[in-house]
Amino acid sequence: NVDGTIYFPTDTLEVMSVSKSGSIFSLWVEEPAFSNSAGSISFNGGVPTPGFTGSSGKVLGIVFRAKKAGTASVSFASASIRANDGYGTNILTGSGQAQFDISGTQTATPDEPAPAEEPQNRTVSSAISSNTHPDPNKWYSNSDPRFTWSLPLGTTAVRILYSENPNSQPSVVYQPAISSKALAGVEDGVWYFHLQLKNANGWGPVSHFRFQIDTTKPKNFKIQIADDRDATDPIVRFIFSIAEASVTGDKDFIFTAKDEISGIDHFSITIDNSEEQVWQAKSGDVYNTPVLTVGEHTLFVKVFDQAGNYLADSISFEVKPPASPVITYYPTELVAGDEFLVRGKTTTNSQVIIYLEKEGEPAIIETVNSDADGNFVVHLKNGLKKGLYSLWASATDSRGAQSADSAKLSITVKQSDLARVGTKAINVLSIVIILVALVIALALLSLFGWRKVLLFKSKLKKETREAESKLHEMFNILRNDIQQQIKIIQRGSHHRVLSMAEKRVIKKLQESLDKTELAVEKEISDIEKI
Structure with a gap:
């Protein structure tokens, strides 16, 4: 027994006829029927026991008419093939589809019967679709599926069911007919939604729609x-x-x-x-x-x-980093300009990077590959400049693993003997030049100082003469004033006898005046000698 529903696009195709001529089926549970408005063809037929044996056989002949240019896909919305095993086991493993490219060239069409909608003595069916679980072969975590279908003209009732059996007969009746159904809380597993439509001619063939639900985590x-x-x-x-x-x-x-x-x-x-x-x-x-x-x-x-x-x-x-490369030979001391050679060992076929860094300068970087035994050699022919260098290495093996840096080693680069002699000669010449420059500078400084001394001495003499003149003038004034005071006191002795104290004052003033005059003259004389 075989039943199925075929869908076709109503905008590009319409059915002209459905023929059972040459079909391998001799029994029809439901006569083949089509609907150009719904774009569907349904059938349900079979053969008596012992059934059909063979790799292929004709079931129906369908004639389409192209309505316009474009692409049209004809496919099974639902189908089943039941074995003649007494259980009606569905042995269908898959259903295909046909693709048609329709060109715009018009051709003569053979005389065919006029398209007909469902004959008045036909029952109706409809294909099932779902916007929540559209692909019957996919799994969905949504446990609330929704299904829709079309209702051909004249449909008076529907009956539906969902079950784990792909061939169940629906039993829940809705009258008047409904065109959609939403389910809630469906358990995990493979399920089938079953639909059957009724019109004035009775109940039509059953349509089946597979849907799969899995809400459980791995x-x-x-x-x-x-x-x-x-x-x-x-x-x-x-x-x-x-x-x-x-x-x-x-x-x-x-x-x-x-x-x-x-x-x-x-x-x-x-x-x-x-x-x-x-x-x-x-x-x-x-x-x-x-x-x-x-x-x-x-x-x-x-x-x-x-x-x-x-x-x-x-x-x-x-x-973790692989083992660092080991530097097995390097010169601890060398002369500036000498060739530089380093040998080492690491993993086989690795890329080795040698770093040679002088303090305060960018490192010199050399890259070499180790051989099949892990040995590597770095040779710098240009030599190095004088200074203290640090030497280390890292390696990247054939897997791309990069090692840590090896321990840093020290290398001292000295100047050559010739360079040192030249440097000493330059240093002696520099000292001589500096000494000559100092002698010249001292001579110039002495001349400048002597000139300053002469100018100062000339100015000092002038100032000394002016001070001497002023000092003589002031001392004369002071001496005259004191002499006048002494004379006034002495004139008083004509009227009375001077006391011993007054005599001592006059004597002391006269002595001080004489001593001061001698001291001033001596100092002035000493200044004039400078």
Whole structure:
């Protein structure tokens, strides 16, 4: 037994006729019918026991007429093929579709019967669609599906049902007819929505629509890390397994997760703050990260099922630097301009960077590759300038892992003997030039000082003469005043006898005046001798 509903676009195609001629079916549960307004064709037929055996057979012949140029797709909205096993098991594994490109060129059409809507003695059917669960083969986390269908002219009632059986007969009647139905809280699993329409000729064939619901997150999600993983490898490997598995060094992490309803769909992987990477994986697949830097990292993973439900987990891990290169030979002292040679050892086929830095100057950088034994050599032919240098190295191996810097070594670069002799000669000449310059400077300074002394002496004599003249003038005035006072006192002795005190004062004044005059004349004389 086979039943189905075919959809076609009503804007580009219309059915001219549906023919059972040459069909492998001899029994028809429902006669083939079509609706150009709804764009549907339905049928339900079969053959008696022992049924049909073969790889293919004709069921119907359908003639379409193109209404305009464009592309038209003809597909099954629903279909089932039931085995003749006594249970009516649906053995349909899939249904295809036909694509037609319609050009604008007009051609003569054969005489065909005029298009007809449903004959008056036909029942009706309608295809089911859903805007919440549109794809029957996809899983959805929405447990509240909604279904819609069209009602051909003359439909008086509908009956519906949803069940886990793809061939259930609907039993819930709605009269007058409804054209949509919303369900709520449907449990997880694979379900079928069943629809049957009724018109004046009775109940039509049943339409079926498959929908899948999964609202449950994946479970048992776990990230394991291998105890013997090479922590110096900057590329980290993940493997996905649906069951517990041992973790060995050929894989750094293992993800185990299950989803018993829709199944695992993909992983979302984020390392530190990097962009999220989507990994579509099946059990046994391995994911390799890009090269990671040395240091601590955090792995954050979400596992999604096919309905979009997810579970998350994270783990921290460290990428360690490989061993630093070892410098086995270098000169501790050399002469400026001499060639410079360094030898060392590291991992095989690695890129080695040699740094040679003089204090206060940018480092000299040389890059070489190690050989199959890990040996490397750096040769500087231009030599180095005088000074104290630091020497160290780092390496990046073939995996992209970068080592830490090696310990810094010291190198002293001295001047050559010839350069030192030349330097000494230059230093002696510099000293002689400086001494000559100092002698000349002292001579000039002495001349300048002597000239200043002569000018000062001339000025001093002039000032001395002026001071001497002024001093003589002032002393004469002072002497005259004192003499006048002495005379006044002496004139008083004509009238009375002077006391001993008054005599002593006159004597003392006269002596002081004589001594002062002698001292002033001596000092003036000494100044004139300068």
